[in-house]
Amino acid sequence: MSFDKSFHQAVYLNARGRYEEAVIKFDQLIQLHPDDVEAWKKRASFHMQIQRYQNAVEDFSRILELSPDDIDILMQMGRALTELARFEEAIDAFEKVILKYPHNIPALVSKGKALHELGRYGQAMEAFDKAVRVNPEDPELLELNGDTLIELGRFEEALAAFERAIQIRPNKGYLWRKKGHVLKALGRKDEMNDAYDKGYRLDCPEYSI
Numbered sequence: 065m066s067f068d069k070s071f072h073q074a075v076y077l078n079a080r081g082r083y084e085e086a087v088i089k090f091d092q093l094i095q096l097h098p099d100d101v102e103a104w105k106k107r108a109s110f111h112m113q114i115q116r117y118q119n120a121v122e123d124f125s126r127i128l129e130l131s132p133d134d135i136d137i138l139m140q141m142g143r144a145l146t147e148l149a150r151f152e153e154a155i156d157a158f159e160k161v162i163l164k165y166p167h168n169i170p171a172l173v174s175k176g177k178a179l180h181e182l183g184r185y186g187q188a189m190e191a192f193d194k195a196v197r198v199n200p201e202d203p204e205l206l207e208l209n210g211d212t213l214i215e216l217g218r219f220e221e222a223l224a225a226f227e228r229a230i231q232i233r234p235n236k237g238y239l240w241r242k243k244g245h246v247l248k249a250l251g252r253k254d255e256m257n258d259a260y261d262k263g264y265r266l267d268c269p270e271y272s273i
Contacts, residue, residue, distance in 0.1 A: 071103065083114045103129050106138070110178040112144060121146040122131070135161050135168075142174055151178040167198045175206065185215040203239070210242060219249045237266035 073089060090107035097103060108123035124141040127134060142157035158175035161168055176191030192209045199205060210225035226243040233239060240263030247256035 075106065084108055086110050087114075099130060101127060104130070104215040108137075108140070112140065115147070117144045121148070133164075135164060139171060139174070142171075142178075146174065146178055146181075149181075151182050154178045166194075169195045169198055169202075172198075173205065173208065176212070180212060180215070181183040185212055188212050189216060201232060203232045203236070206232075207239065207242070210246070214246065214249070219246050222246050223250070227228070235266055237268075239263070240266065 071093060075086070087107060087110050090110065093103045094107065104123050104127045108120050108127065111117070111120035111123060114190070121141060121144045124137050124144065127137050128141070131137070132167070138157050138161050142154045142161075145151070145154035145157060145255040155175055156180045158171045158178065162175065165171065172191050172195040176188040176195070179185075179188035179191060189212045192205065192212055196202070196205045196209055206225045206229040210222045210229070212224060213219070213222035222244045223243065224247060226229055226239055230236070230239050230243065240259050244256050244259035244263060247253075247259055
C-alpha cells in the first residue's frame with residue numbers, strides 16, 4: 065500500500081473514532097518513513113486526542129528535531145507538558161514561541177497559567193499583563209488577570225480587572241461573583257452582597273434572597 069493511501073486510511077480510522085487502529089497505522093508508516101514530519105504530527109495529534117500526553121511529548125520532540133522552528137508544535141508540546149504537570153518544561157516551550165512572536169496571546173496565557181500552577185504569581189501576572197496589552201477587551205484575559213492579582217493580595221487592582229470584564233460581558237454571573245469575592249476581601253459588605261446577588265440572579269433566574 066502506498067504512503068498516501070496508508071496516511072489517509074489512518075486519518076479515516078481516527079475520524080471514525082478508531083483511535084488505536086489509527087495510531088498503529090501511523091506506527092507502521094513512521095517505521096517505513098522515519099523522517100516524514102506529517103506522519104509524526106498526525107500520530108502526535110492522535111495521542112493528544114486520547115490523552116496519551118507522554119507519547120505526544122515524545123513525538124513532538126522528534127518533530128522538533130526535524131523541524132525546530134515549528135511554532136504550532138512548540139505550543140502543542142507546551143500543552144502536553146502542562147497536562148503532565150511538567151510546568152517548567154512547558155514554560156520553556158511557550159517561551160520559545162514568545163521569543164519569536166512576543167505578542168502571541170495563547171503562548172503568553174499558557175505561560176502565565178503554568179507559572180500560576182507553580183505559585184509564581186508575580187511572573188504569571190507579567191505574562192497575563194502582556195496578553196491584556198495586546199487585547200485589552202478580552203474578558204477572559206481580564207479574568208485571569210484578576211485571579212492572579214487576588215493571589216498577590218492586590219485586591220483593588222483585581223476589582224478593577226473584574227469590573228472591566230463585567231463591562232464587556234455584563235451577563236456573566238460568575239464574573240459578578242468573583243467581584244463579590246474581592247469586595248469581601250476589601251471589607252465592602254454592601255457592595256459585596258449586591259455583586260453576589262447579581263451573579264446568582266444571572267445564573268439562576270429563580271434565585272431570590
